[in-house]
Each structure stands twice: as C-alpha cells, then as structure tokens.
Amino acid sequence: MQVILPSEEYFGRFEAVFLFYGPMPTGVTVSETGRIFVCFPKWGDDVEFTVAEIVQGSLRPYPSIEANSANPSNISMSFISVQSVVADGRGTLWVLDTGAPNFSEPIKGGAKLVAVDLNTNTIRKVYTFTEDVVLPTTYLNDVRFDFRVGKAGYAYITDSSSRGPGAIIVVDLETGHAFRRLNGANSTSPDPYFLPKVEGRILMNRNKDGSTSPFRLASDGIAISPDGKQLYFCPLSSRHLYSISTEALRDRTIPDSNLQNFVKYWGEKGASDGMITGAKGTLYAGDYEHNSIRKILPNGSMETIAHDPRILWPDTFSIGPDQYLYFIVNQLHRQPRYHYGNDLRQKPYSLLRTKIDESPAPTMGKG
Incomplete structure (x- = not known):
C-alpha cells in the first residue's frame, strides 16, 4: 500500500513575465510608463549586452549596442558590467555599472552611475567616483534615489564587497560629490556567524x-x-x-564612527538579495534560503506572501505602475563558483510578478 506523506506547503500566486535562455540576469526595473529594463553583469556568461529593454517579447540592447560595447578610450560613456538598473519614476533610467567584470578590481573610471533619458533614449549624465569612494575592493550593487533633498537629489548606493569594507555610498546628484558612510560598520558587513543554507545545502565558495x-x-x-x-x-x-x-547619512558633521548610533535594528527578516518599498511604506524582501518573498509593514510585522520551489534565489525587485511586484529569479547559488566549477543552473531564468495592490514609493514630492 502506497502512503502519501505530508509535505511542505507552498503558496502565493505569481506569473512569468519573461524567460531568459541566455546569460543570467540580476536587475529589473519597471518605468512609470510600464517599460521593463533588465541587466546582465559579466560574471562568466557570454554577455552580448549588459543592459536591455524587453520589447515585444524580446531583448533589445539599451540604450544602444554602442553604449553596451565597453570602449577603453571612452570608458565613462560605455557600460562594462552592470549590476543594477533603476527607473526613478520621473523619466530617467539609472544604470549602476560596477566596472568590475568577474568581481575584479574596478577598472579605473569604469565604476559609475549613469542617467539615461527615457524620452530620448540617450545618456544624459555620468557620475564617476574618486579612489577614496570606489576602493579596489568595491562592488557597486544597488541604488535608491530621493529628489526631495538638495538641488538635484541624492543617490544611495550599496558596496557589497566580498573582500573589503561594506558601505553606503552617498551621492549629491547636483555636484557629483560622493562619500562613503557606515564604512566597515557591523550593519554593512557580513554576519560572521551566518551560515547560509539554500536548497537544503550549505552555500559557500567552492573552487x-x-x-x-x-x-x-x-x-x-x-x-x-x-x-x-x-x-x-x-x-x-x-x-x-x-x-x-x-539626513544623518548626508550630514558630514557626524563622524562615521558615531554614525552607527543612528542605525536602527529591525530584527531578522530572512536572508535577502533585493528589497523595495511601496507607496504605503511596505518593505518587500526576498528570502533566498526559503524560496520566499516577505513583506514587512512599517510597524515591523512581517508576512510571507509567496513561498514556492520555483523562486530559486529572488534577486532584484521592482514595483510597476500596474501595482505588481516584479522580481528576477536567477539561481545565483547554482553558479560554478559555489560548486567546484560545476554550473548547476538550469535555463530558463525568469522574471516573475505578483499582484501587491501597492504603487511604487515616490522619489519626489507631489506637485
């Protein structure tokens, strides 16, 4: 007699928006008009273009194939290895270029934040960084914006270094002046006691x-x-x-050594790659150890909204004007670097979405 034993419960409704049969994507963003952009960092896959727009069911290099062709003679105007793309809700796509293919030391002048005009599909401005901001160990990972402060707004970038100090990089978008904050602080550093377990196995670098x-x-x-x-x-x-x-991050009169006193600890939310906030103040975060997506309300209460074996490493999140949460699923943990050189990823990678009935958080005030 065959006995069917109880098994883990999976839940949450989502649908596939796009399937990737080429290189592995990391970033996704949806503009205020519903355009969808993705990026492909150069981590070992054959990457023909590192930034693309999804147009009529296919990938199109964005804003052009020329911009995606690294040009050593004009390194600041061409993309090298893009980790993140963010549409700001006001007509600009921001491209965060690590300048560090295969997690190398950033190419001099190659690490940058690029503003692309979505109306003209041309590069409008490029922000590069000094050597005291982008260190030899820096890996620019993700970025968020606020245009309500300063004359042109501010950007906040995470440095997710694997061999140097983590930090939040603050950028004055008017002057381009940038500086590191919480440099090497506990809150921006790996948890030394953290032992990640994905698909039931311990995740570690295996060469x-x-x-x-x-x-x-x-x-x-x-x-x-x-x-x-x-x-x-x-x-x-x-x-x-x-x-x-x-405000504390931007205030240079607060020494970095004292800045950690301004950090608030919210507790455990699971191990996350991407995070995003909605207009109601809800924080959405992945949990790559449990194939899950969580939401955290402003009062700190937490709820899992999706738990499914197909959510194999939820990476970047974006909220569209259609009130869907879009997220990349890319099997990051199955890359060769974690399995003695064996690539365990199975194509396709996917861009999924789930309805959240919440609009994107604004980056500027009304009117």
Whole structure:
C-alpha cells in the first residue's frame, strides 16, 4: 500500500513575465510608463549586452549596442558590467555599472552611475567616483534615489564587497560629490556567524582546485521609505534588517564612527538579495534560503506572501505602475563558483510578478 506523506506547503500566486535562455540576469526595473529594463553583469556568461529593454517579447540592447560595447578610450560613456538598473519614476533610467567584470578590481573610471533619458533614449549624465569612494575592493550593487533633498537629489548606493569594507555610498546628484558612510560598520558587513543554507545545502565558495571559503558579501539590499527619510539596507550574508535616517547619512558633521548610533535594528527578516518599498511604506524582501518573498509593514510585522520551489534565489525587485511586484529569479547559488566549477543552473531564468495592490514609493514630492 502506497502512503502519501505530508509535505511542505507552498503558496502565493505569481506569473512569468519573461524567460531568459541566455546569460543570467540580476536587475529589473519597471518605468512609470510600464517599460521593463533588465541587466546582465559579466560574471562568466557570454554577455552580448549588459543592459536591455524587453520589447515585444524580446531583448533589445539599451540604450544602444554602442553604449553596451565597453570602449577603453571612452570608458565613462560605455557600460562594462552592470549590476543594477533603476527607473526613478520621473523619466530617467539609472544604470549602476560596477566596472568590475568577474568581481575584479574596478577598472579605473569604469565604476559609475549613469542617467539615461527615457524620452530620448540617450545618456544624459555620468557620475564617476574618486579612489577614496570606489576602493579596489568595491562592488557597486544597488541604488535608491530621493529628489526631495538638495538641488538635484541624492543617490544611495550599496558596496557589497566580498573582500573589503561594506558601505553606503552617498551621492549629491547636483555636484557629483560622493562619500562613503557606515564604512566597515557591523550593519554593512557580513554576519560572521551566518551560515547560509539554500536548497537544503550549505552555500559557500567552492573552487575548482577543491579549496573552500565562507560566502561573505557585504551591504546589498537597499530600499528607501516613501518620504525619503529612512534608508533600509542589509548585507547579503546576513538575515538582519537595518535602517538609518537619510539626513544623518548626508550630514558630514557626524563622524562615521558615531554614525552607527543612528542605525536602527529591525530584527531578522530572512536572508535577502533585493528589497523595495511601496507607496504605503511596505518593505518587500526576498528570502533566498526559503524560496520566499516577505513583506514587512512599517510597524515591523512581517508576512510571507509567496513561498514556492520555483523562486530559486529572488534577486532584484521592482514595483510597476500596474501595482505588481516584479522580481528576477536567477539561481545565483547554482553558479560554478559555489560548486567546484560545476554550473548547476538550469535555463530558463525568469522574471516573475505578483499582484501587491501597492504603487511604487515616490522619489519626489507631489506637485
């Protein structure tokens, strides 16, 4: 007699928006008009273009194939290896270029934040960084914006370094002046006691030569409150959630050594890669250890809204004008670097979405 034993319960409704049969994507963003952009960092796959728009069911290099062709003679105007793309809700696509293919030391002048005009599909402005901001160990990961402060707004970027200090990089978008905050602080650093377990197995660096090392990546996920006053962030190698006043981040009169006193600890939310906030102040975060997506309300209460075996490493999140939460699922943990050089990923990778009945958090005030 065959006995069917109880099994884990899966729940949550989502649908596939796009399937990827080429290189592995990391980032996604949906503009205020519903255009969808994705990016493909150069981590070893054959990447023909590192930024693309999904147009009529196919990928189109964005804003052009020329912009996606790294040009050593004009490195600031061409994309090298893009980790994140963010549409700001006001006509601009922001492209965060690590300048660090295969997690190398950033190419001099290659790490940058690029503003692309969505009306003309041309590069409008490029922000590069000094050597005291982008260190030899820096890996620019994700970015959030607030246009209510300063003359042109501010950007906040996570440095998710695997071998140097994590940090939040603050950028004055008027002057381009940038500076590191919470540099090497506990809140931006990997949790030394964190032992990630994905698909029931411990995740760690496993090299072709048989050597191993812990999975250690610094500040990664980042989200900003609807009023722009709080920045949420988390190291990739951690289950903890933190926030800090953006005013304190921008205030250079507060020494970095004292800035950690302004950090608020929210407790465990699961191990997250991507995070995003909605207009109601809800924080959405992935949990890559449990194939899940969570929402955290402003009062700190938490609920899992999707738990499914197909959510194999939820990476970047974006909220569209259609009130759907869009997210990339890319099997990041199955890459060769974690399996002695064996690539365990199975195509296709996917862009999924689930209805959340919440609009994107605004980046500017009304009127």
